[in-house]
Amino acid sequence: MQISCLQENLSRGLGVVGRITTSRTTLPITTHVLISSDQSRLKLAATNLEIAISCWIGAQIEQEGAIAVPAGLLTDFVNSLPGERIDISVASGTMELKCARSEARISGQKADEFPPIPEIGEGITTRVDARPLRTAITQVVFAAATDDSRPVLTGGYAQFSGDKLTLAAADGFRLAVHNLTLAAPVAEEVSIIIPARSLRELDRLLKDQEDPVELTIDPQRKQILFRLKNVEIVSQLIQGTFPNYNQLIPQSYTTRAVVNVEEFLRATRSASIFARDGSGIVRLFMTRSAVEPSRITISARAEEVGDNLGEIEAVIEGDEAKIAFNSKYLMDVFSVMEDEQVVLEITNPSSPGVFRPMGDGDWIQVIMPMFVQW
Amino acid sequence: MVLRDAVMARIIMHIDLDAFFVSVEQALNPELQGKPVVVGGRPDKRGVVACASYEARAFGLHAGMPLTTASRLCPQATFIEGSFPKYRDASQRFISVLADFSPSLEPVSLDEVYLDATGFESIYGSIWQMAVAIKQRIKDELGLCASVGIASCKVAAKIASELSKPDGLLEIARGEERSFLAPLPIAKLPGVGKKTEQILSGLGINTIGKLSIMPLSALKSRFGASGELLHRYANGIDNRKVEPPGAARSISRETTFDKDTRDRPLLEATFRYLSERVGAELRRGGKQTRCVTLKLRYADFTTITRSRTLKQASNTDQTIFDTGLELLNKALAQEKQPVRLIGIGVSNLVEPSRQLDMFDSSAQRLEQLNIAIDRIRDKYGFTAIQTGRTLLLKEIFPTCEEGYTSQTPSLSR
Numbered sequence: 001m002q003i004s005c006l007q008e009n010l011s012r013g014l015g016v017v018g019r020i021t022t023s024r025t026t027l028p029i030t031t032h033v034l035i036s037s038d039q040s041r042l043k044l045a046a047t048n049l050e051i052a053i054s055c056w057i058g059a060q061i062e063q064e065g066a067i068a069v070p071a072g073l074l075t076d077f078v079n080s081l082p083g084e085r086i087d088i089s090v091a092s093g094t095m096e097l098k099c100a101r102s103e104a105r106i107s108g109q110k111a112d113e114f115p116p117i118p119e120i121g122e123g124i125t126t127r128v129d130a131r132p133l134r135t136a137i138t139q140v141v142f143a144a145a146t147d148d149s150r151p152v153l154t155g156g157y158a159q160f161s162g163d164k165l166t167l168a169a170a171d172g173f174r175l176a177v178h179n180l181t182l183a184a185p186v187a188e189e190v191s192i193i194i195p196a197r198s199l200r201e202l203d204r205l206l207k208d209q210e211d212p213v214e215l216t217i218d219p220q221r222k223q224i225l226f227r228l229k230n231v232e233i234v235s236q237l238i239q240g241t242f243p244n245y246n247q248l249i250p251q252s253y254t255t256r257a258v259v260n261v262e263e264f265l266r267a268t269r270s271a272s273i274f275a276r277d278g279s280g281i282v283r284l285f286m287t288r289s290a291v292e293p294s295r296i297t298i299s300a301r302a303e304e305v306g307d308n309l310g311e312i313e314a315v316i317e318g319d320e321a322k323i324a325f326n327s328k329y330l331m332d333v334f335s336v337m338e339d340e341q342v343v344l345e346i347t348n349p350s351s352p353g354v355f356r357p358m359g360d361g362d363w364i365q366v367i368m369p370m371f372v373q374w
Numbered sequence: 375m376v377l378r379d380a381v382m383a384r385i386i387m388h389i390d391l392d393a394f395f396v397s398v399e400q401a402l403n404p405e406l407q408g409k410p411v412v413v414g415g416r417p418d419k420r421g422v423v424a425c426a427s428y429e430a431r432a433f434g435l436h437a438g439m440p441l442t443t444a445s446r447l448c449p450q451a452t453f454i455e456g457s458f459p460k461y462r463d464a465s466q467r468f469i470s471v472l473a474d475f476s477p478s479l480e481p482v483s484l485d486e487v488y489l490d491a492t493g494f495e496s497i498y499g500s501i502w503q504m505a506v507a508i509k510q511r512i513k514d515e516l517g518l519c520a521s522v523g524i525a526s527c528k529v530a531a532k533i534a535s536e537l538s539k540p541d542g543l544l545e546i547a548r549g550e551e552r553s554f555l556a557p558l559p560i561a562k563l564p565g566v567g568k569k570t571e572q573i574l575s576g577l578g579i580n581t582i583g584k585l586s587i588m589p590l591s592a593l594k595s596r597f598g599a600s601g602e603l604l605h606r607y608a609n610g611i612d613n614r615k616v617e618p619p620g621a622a623r624s625i626s627r628e629t630t631f632d633k634d635t636r637d638r639p640l641l642e643a644t645f646r647y648l649s650e651r652v653g654a655e656l657r658r659g660g661k662q663t664r665c666v667t668l669k670l671r672y673a674d675f676t677t678i679t680r681s682r683t684l685k686q687a688s689n690t691d692q693t694i695f696d697t698g699l700e701l702l703n704k705a706l707a708q709e710k711q712p713v714r715l716i717g718i719g720v721s722n723l724v725e726p727s728r729q730l731d732m733f734d735s736s737a738q739r740l741e742q743l744n745i746a747i748d749r750i751r752d753k754y755g756f757t758a759i760q761t762g763r764t765l766l767l768k769e770i771f772p773t774c775e776e777g778y779t780s781q782t783p784s785l786s787r
Contacts, residue, residue, distance in 0.1 A: 150733070172731040248732050279664070279687045279727050303724055326729055350730060368730040 001065020001090040009057040016055040017046040021071040036066030066111035120225040127183040127212040136178040144196035145171035152240040155193040179362040198235035253345035255321035265334035267310035272327035274308040275300035280326040387489040388531035392540040394485035395425035401517035410451040417445030490616040527612035551610030556583030628717025634673040646763040649695035662687035663720035668701040671715035
């Protein structure tokens with residue numbers, strides 16, 4: 001193999017694929033990045049067996065070939081080089097790089113020892129605009145479970161129907177749902193669970209993308225392909241049945257409050273400082289008064305340390321109410337909201353609290369309360 | 375100055391029951407009265423004397439002495455295993471008698487209480503008379519003898535009650551604390567253990583009086599922070615108030631095995647049993663824990679503790695045990711010695727709370743299970759219902775209403 005490319009392009013490409021490689025692995029070759037000539041371009045590929053990312057960069061191909069080299073080593077070296085042309089050649093299992101007045105030799109592995117990157121030719125295909133997809137991922141994926149006790153909850157549930165995509169995640173303590181419109185309708189209805197890690201990678205790579213993303217779900221519904229500009233991500237799908245979350249979203253309420261997101265976040269953050277010792281409990285009291293504006297009081301106390309009380313104004317309809325939440329879950333939700341104002345609906349201290357958009361958005365956030373001694 | 379006088383002019387009583395465990399046994403079984411009696415265990419078993427009657431003490435027996443030595447010195451003594459619930463009941467009655475005299479009580483142990491008697495002179499004629507009345511009520515209602523020390527501070531009151539034993543009463547007049555303490559051997563001073571005593575006698579200091587004139591700086595450099603305490607106590611200066619007990623800050627249970635053991639099922643069964651006792655106590659107090667601590671003492675007496683903070687506060691036996699078991703597995707993997715003592719504790723106690731879960735109500739069900747088990751045990755005794763894990767203990771230990779009676783029955787809570 002004999003090729004040339006720009007340092008800048010190679011560095012960017014390695015940044016795209018290299019992040020998913022880990023040093024802790026049972027299959028050492030997955031710490032490598034596969035470099036191969038692909039017609040007139042250079043293809044970089046990495047996999048952690050759950051996700052595979054491929055990226056193509058412009059290159060001048062003198063002689064075709066391929067090799068797998070340690071991703072961390074190559075990335076660090078390439079990033080240390082000046083922004084000039086790099087000449088790469090491969091001979092007898094060693095990659096040689098020359099750039100300006102630097103050169104390096106890196107021992108590699110044969111390309112055919114690298115795990116095959118899954119290819120999805122046919123299946124259910126659609127397209128989604130990058131920006132709304134990124135918003136949906138941000139507002140949903142944080143709610144996915146981080147422990148493996150219920151594997152289906154570690155992913156984002158994606159339901160494709162006509163030109164609608166519903167993305168949902170829940171770890172049992174909270175549930176996030178976001179609806180968006182597809183740029184092209186799907187031929188048949190399909191529901192899959194995408195690992196949260198894959199969605200986060202996709203979000204990261206969508207940052208530089210203007211065009212719609214092309215999605216293909218393989219006919220066995222085991223894998224999904226996201227095709228971006230010069231980048232492809234193939235992710236395994238989580239097998240299993242996602243809980244029917246719709247029945248968990250209360251359809252009615254007894255108290256409804258319209259609050260300013262920023263103020264609510266700030267008051268919750270203050271309270272959370274005092275909630276650290278006590279399981280993160282913050283208590284919300286919604287009170288109405290004939291003479292004063294109605295308000296939500298947010299309080300926390302740490303045994304033998306102290307307590308805190310914050311107030312925010314709110315438009316409150318219905319009964320006065322109280323409910324306790326884990327401050328972390330409240331802050332997580334407020335942190336991902338793009339809206340200025342949101343609606344909070346509650347029924348009683350042991351039923352879920354529901355956040356809905358005040359304006360256009362098509363999303364819903366549900367947080368389970370904490371049972372506390374009032 | 376008024377405030378200062380008010381702080382200074384305190385009268386503290388230290389009431390200490392004589393030969394407590396033995397006296398309780400003698401009160402329940404009059405045949406034992408006037409005879410050498412030992413509570414702690416049977417003479418052929420491993421263990422130590424928990425309490426010896428004054429008749430037995432005449433033979434040189436004392437608390438802490440190995441039972442085998444005790445039976446050699448005084449073979450005619452009656453050896454009793456004893457039972458903690460009996461002593462706890464007596465202790466509760468003791469405290470309720472004292473509560474009739476003063477609301478300001480500080481129980482130090484089962485048989486030892488500080489009582490703030492400041493201002494009670496007018497009611498009883500004198501504090502001395504009040505003490506006489508207390509002793510009489512205890513004798514009448516519990517059949518036990520108490521020794522009482524009266525002084526302006528805790529340390530002098532405690533030493534006075536000890537010196538007056540048995541069935542004694544000693545009052546140290548205000549201003550005479552120092553002269554009272556001066557001739558006494560340093561070992562009588564609280565805070566002076568075997569080691570401190572050795573060091574001090576090495577310096578030629580054998581009385582509290584000699585200790586009191588030792589320069590503070592010398593004591594501090596030798597004993598650190600406790601040097602200052604020694605200096606103050608030796609001079610009869612002690613500003614500690616009588617403090618009624620607050621809510622528990624931690625709960626723990628531990629037990630020493632009959633024989634050092636590596637037997638996993640036995641270790642785990644015992645550990646589970648102790649976890650259940652801790653859990654029951656935690657729930658009785660209406661609290662949840664955020665921290666679980668394992669305690670292990672190995673055959674060579676090395677003692678370790680290992681703690682883990684819980685993500686979510688809990689009060690269930692399962693959480694306490696499971697968390698403890700993880701710590702136990704880790705500890706045992708690192709140390710190959712047999713285990714002499716095992717214990718579990720909970721701390722960082724908080725008000726009950728629970729994060730509700732959309733899909734999983736098992737935490738809630740577990741809590742209800744624990745409540746149900748507590749109810750059954752309250753009514754029918756601890757061993758009326760048990761988990762499979764602890765079943766094996768039934769074949770090893772005798773049971774009583776309160777649970778299993780382990781190695782030192784007189785101390786088995």
